Amino acid sequence: MKLKLFLLFLFMCKFSYAQDIRVFYKMSYKSDSTTSKLYDKIMILDSNKDYDLFHSYQMYKSDSITEASNKKSFESGEKFMDYDFTVKIDRNKKVIDKFYRILFGNVFKTSENITMLNWKVESAIKQIGNFNCQKATLSYKGREWIAWFTADISLQKGPYVFHGLPGLIIYMADTKHNFEFMFEKLQNNKTILFNEKTATLISKSQLKKLYLDFYYDPFKEAKLSHDGIRIETDTGEVKNPNFRNMTDRVQSDIKRYNNPIELSEIIKFP
Template sequence: MKIVIFLSTIFPLFLFSQKSFPVEYEADYKLVYKLKNTQYAPQNETTFALLINKSSSYFKNINKYIGDSLILEKKLKETGNTVKDLANYGKYRTQFPEGIGTTNAKIYYSTEIEGKAFDYEEENNIKWKVVNEYKTILGFKSQKAITKKYGRTWIAWFTEEIPFPFGPYKFNDLPGLIVEVYDDKDDYHYTMYSFRKRKYVCASANIFKNSKTVSKEKIFDYQRNKYQKYLNRFDNFIENKEELEELKKRSMQASKEYNPIELSIN
């Protein structure tokens, strides 16, 4: 029973269908990131797809993109075998389950938390300082820009040779596509590795069905405190007091070391 509950919590993808997104271009990015704020924190890597059309973009982790597409096409579904389902769905797990839609006026964020879908929107009000500094990235002449956002200082490189004002994560509103962006501590570093023309409708790109709209503060607080929220759950599963206390200490330490991409809400 515990394994089944765990499966339904970790892999809620099959519960949701998603709105479609018309794609004209796709830029793919590698993210190198550190989930801990310690001196020798290990680096992790993952990849994302930025789907683009003339008026908007949608940003999504590629693992989740593929997994959601397979679920929508009914090529990935529960078999009733818990071990097999864990393995099958586990291929598409990610630390970044959110989808981020961007228009000129708004940023739309949706994610899943403990088997439920939530979303919020925020003003698209990022302010950049464009610098007279250039370099070549993937053969594109790129210019530097700097901003302070979400508790970090960010350095971006954009190219006017690709005239779309979009970029990875929530970064946008420059005179060309953002091909590289990273914070000044290099905790989160996005680099584009592919750009190509596409022409299709991505049926699994966008917002979760029956997603509950909440304030950004609620999502932000959950993500900042998620390790602490697990502490009380140990009481229901572990009877050995010494083992329980050790797990709680580890969770508290993990909470202190957690290094999310957004350190502040604005």
Template sequence: MKKLGILAIALLAQVSFAQTNRFVYQVTSKPDITNKNDIKTENAYLDISAEKSMFYSENRIKRDSVMQANRQSGGARGFNREQMDGLRTNINYTIEKNKKDQKTFYKERIGRDQYSYEEDRPLNWKILSETRKIGDYKVQKAETDFGGRKWTAWFTTDLPYQDGPYKFNGLPGLVVKAEDSTGDYSFDLMKNYKISDFPEMTTFGNVIKVKRTDYVKQQEKFKADPMSFLGSQRGGGGNSSPRSQGGGGGNGFSPEVRKRIQDGVKDEIKKSSNPIELK
């Protein structure tokens, strides 16, 4: 009986350890450099397990759920345009951190494909002696320069995690709050709870693995000529595509549709003229 009791405790501990912890952050941003009064606020999830963590938009999961339900019904339900517009997100990326080898991977859509790169710049933190209380947590101040911005973070050792929203990690605790010096971007921990596992992310198009510097180049190419990323090939899987190098030229689009797409992309680019990483 004693052995059975020990085994039960061990199994319970294993199940508890295997659970994923979800931290909900409120993300505030001013993505349009020409209109700092246009402030965007939405929630994002940081899901943490023993092996990895993922940071992504709450609305991304909600939109995926709506689209999945529509596909399962064979499109019979149709899309509620107002509902889908209400689930738009400014967090179009997903960030995964591998705990074992301490690697950070960034994934975002360009055109029809998903581009993924491994972050190659370390976060060099300066930990300061200043402390305070944020919510229920005692936090300590730290600073870093990253992506062309100066960041201030407040981390806590009250929780057994060395992680944070976005690409932030490397501190001896969990980042409760992070804000850049201009006040353009901030991440604030709102709540946390346990979930059974990481959600399954819907991926459209190909997943193309590149170096970070090449990803930046592809972004610039897309801004200059978005139609070259929207070639005649549609959807599909795999790890590479002719469109990944800007090929295709927008084959199959009428002049009217082509102009509408270009105008839409230009409008989105304008609204995203103040990115979280400036360099």
């Protein structure tokens, strides 16, 4: 009975893919490419006739809670915001918007034209879960990728910016396994909650400058505070912060956790 229901679900997916859908992916990634430690997060791909939005489930939950409890707060952007790996593919404007947030600062986005991805579909096939999958490879912005897609679900979509294969991407990873995406589930979806009004459009060179400015002086705003800042030690002593030591630690972390999904866009910190 369960198998029949699953096959019926696949049949419905094949012929109703034009409607609004939500695809869940488990994303595993390395913030530090020199270690084996992987971080996991649930990402969702929301798609309608106009655009695809790839964003974190944490952001979706935050949007949902805020929208239900306080619309004014939602519109002002006063909520938890996890913008890592967030992209919007706008088919009407033919652009891809990528979103960034530097620590707890403002939200920015860059925009680039949608381009055809140079997929190479191979003959290799394998079963992943309940899906018959076929292999495809791709070079994209400094990384080599392997994807397994299924024609059982005729959505030419996948995680992040990856789209254009003749079926939904079920699994995808770069060849060094710094980033992996695994399909979890597919749902119908009628509402996409995403507030991009707070995002400032900037160029890639401006984005690089923002990251470098933060690297050189991560406590700039704190040092300009008129109220002053005091730090309480483990012994209860209250003293002025040592911004030089704090900056050294932050800069060390920034260089250590510098492993962007688009490797060709990596910023070389001194």
